[in-house]
Amino acid sequence: MPLGVRIFAVYFLFVGLSGWFVLSTVMDEIRPGVRQSTEETLVDTANLLAEILRDEVRSGNLAQSHLPALLEAYGRRRPQASIWGLTKNQVNHRIYVTDARGEVLLDSSGRAVGQDYSRWNDVYLTLRGEYGARSTREDPDNPDSSVMYVAAPILDGQEVIGVVSVAKPNRTLQPYIERSQRRLGWLGAGLIALGLAIGALLSWWLSAALGRVTRFAQAVSEGRRAESPGVRSGELGQLATAVEQMRTELEGKAYVERYVHTLTHELKSPLAAIRGAAELLGGELLDGEMPAEQRRRFVANIQQEGARLQQLSERLLHLAQVEQRQGLEERVEVPLAALVEELVSAQQARIAAGDLRVELALEPALRLCGERFLLRQALANLLDNALDFTPPGGLIRFGAERRGAFIELYLFNEGEAIPDYALARLTERFYSLPRPAGGRKSTGLGLNFVQEVVDLHGGELAIGNIEGGVQVRLSLPGI
Template identity: 70%
Template sequence: MPLGIRIFLVYVLFVGLTGYFVLSTVMEEIRPGVRQSTEETLVDTANLLAEILRDDFKAGTLSENRWPELLKAYGERQPAATIWGLPKNQVNHRIYVTDAEGKVVLDSSGLAVGQDYSRWNDVYLTLRGQYGARSSRSVADDPNSSVMHVGAPIRDNGRIIGVVTVAKPNSSLQPYVDRTERRLLWYGAGLIGLGLLFGALLSWWLSAALRRLTGYAQAVSEGRRAELPHYRGGELEQLATAVEHMRTQLEGKAYVERYVHTLTHELKSPLAAIRGAAELLQSDMPGEQRARFVSNIDSESARMQHLIERLLNLAQVEQRHGLEEREAVPLAELANQVLDSQKARIEGKGLQVEQRIDPGLKLSGEAFLLRQALGNLLENALDFTPAGGVLRLSASRAGDQLRFSLFNQAEPIPDYALARLTERFYSLPRPDSGRKSTGLGLNFVEEVVQLHGGQMQIGNVEGGVEVTLRFPA
């Protein structure tokens, strides 16, 4: 299972459990919280009524005054209020008054006058100077029919002479409880959803960062050119830096070992020729032979110098992972510079040069490397073009690519050699001299092209050979 999915599943488990416990705890506290707030209001109301009704209760005129009519009118009121988006169209308080023996002397519902309520806690405890409250079901089997009752004492010079009880059914509070629970569930679900989305994005970002670093390590292990992923601080940046440092150390060691072997191998032949000529020159010989051996020493020394210079140029390019600078390079001007540098050879062989590049066509890249690459291409083409042959340079833009082509009239390249032309130290004999080159020129060109994000292709076409370079436009 991918690391990102595992991280996300752990995050989902953590957020899910946390959300469940938090929501369940809060949900369990909603109903008691609402009832406690309501009970506190009932306490205030009961005590207020106890003071209002005290004088009439002492005089024994509660039932004779307008209180029964007032309480009845109160029960019939329709507030037409909207509380938290919920309509309230009736009052829910029931108010009754009991005497010192617990008998009901006044009831807003008119149902319990004369009944003995002395055994109910709201009356029983209040008459004894304690806080009297109870919650009783009006229907024994229905838990939703419970009603809260809160009593307050009616005092006469400190003596309790009666009790005022204010009652409120819990069912009147249920719509507010339900609404609060629904909103809490929606908000909780939304927060959990946002948390999971954040976790998914975090897991995706971490997985993507690790995939980029893994891709870079795989590309390096396969010998492909790759750019080191960039991270802004943190452990990922430290990891990327450590991987790059390790790559540099390992690649540098292997690179030096490989180049020592190849350089040693390639220098064996010219060194042997120089040593042999030097040994022969130590003996007496005709001047003509001596001049020939001196010429051999000179040519082999030049060959060694050329090989070393080519290796150094190739090493500089291979060790780079990106362009040091990027500018708009006019291709026509670049081609003219390369042609001018080989003007003596071109005129000496009487070649026909066709330069078909639009002066306004430009390539984004490093001018110095591009000039070296085109110079190597042209030098290679001149080696195989017969006297009086044709050289053709052209370029065009097609969609998101810029295509550069160099055609030279020549014999077809053998099929067995086509796939190896850019291989290091691989070279075909030159038609004029029969000798091979260093085999580094086309390899250098390919490295430069890849450094610019392009591709190189060499193939036989009608009448000769064509090298095509494709670059991102």
């Protein structure tokens, strides 16, 4: 299982369980919380009524007072109140008053006057000087029919002369409880979903960052070119920087070691030729018997091998600079036709000496996107190869066309076909075929350099035989 999935699974489990626990706990607390608030209001109402009713209860004129009519009128009221979106269209309080013995003197419902309520907790406890309250079901089989009763003492000095009880059915509170639970449920579910979405995003980001670092490390371990993973902050940024530094150090050491071996091998042949020619010339100076033609030939060998050494060192330097890169230093617009014309113009002397024909079939509007110096060097190497392998009087032709976001550049030269065994090795470092003119090989670095430049630009290089000669196809990003 991917690391990001495991992180999200743990996060999902933690957030889900925590959210469910908190939400269920809060949901369970809504009902008692609402009832506690209602009870607190009933306490205030009962104590207020106790003060209002004190004189009538003390004088024994409660039944003959105007209070029964007031309670009856109270029960008929229709408030039509909108309370947080819920409409209240009737009053729900029941109020009854008992004397000091617990006998009901007044009942707003009109059904308990004269009954003995002294054993109900609200009356019983209040008459004993304690806080009196109870919750009783109107229907014993229906738990939702419970009614909350809160009582307050009617005092004459310190003496309890009666009790006033205020009752409210719990079912009248249920709409408010359900509304709060629904709103809290939606809000809680939304917060949990938001938390999970943030967790998913965090897991995706972490997994993606780790994936980039992992792919970068794998590319480094396989010796492939790879750009920095682009993680710049926190521990992952430090890890990416450490891997980048490790890659630079390891590649630098391995690169120097490889090039020392290859350069030593390639320098043996020209140095041996120079040394042999120098020894022969030195011996001739001692005995003076070497003919002038032979001396010229040895001097020419020394010059030729010296030029070869210079070319080898320059191309190795260019190749080393390209191979050490992980990306382009710039991406600019490069007119293709103008670039090719510049290269052909620079080689005009060789073209004229070989009586070669050069055809340019390039639209002026075609433009490459990349690093101009590297593109020029790559095309110059390809043109050098074409000039080397084209027989006198032969044809070299440049062509190009746009294919989507890329430009396909074709370079054809007349000449012998490339042997099948060599086709797959043409871009290998130091691999070269004998030139038709003198049978000598080149440094074997030109096509390897071209391949590196093409790879840096994200393009493709293909070399193959076609009718009449050889064609090189370059696919490079265009504008």
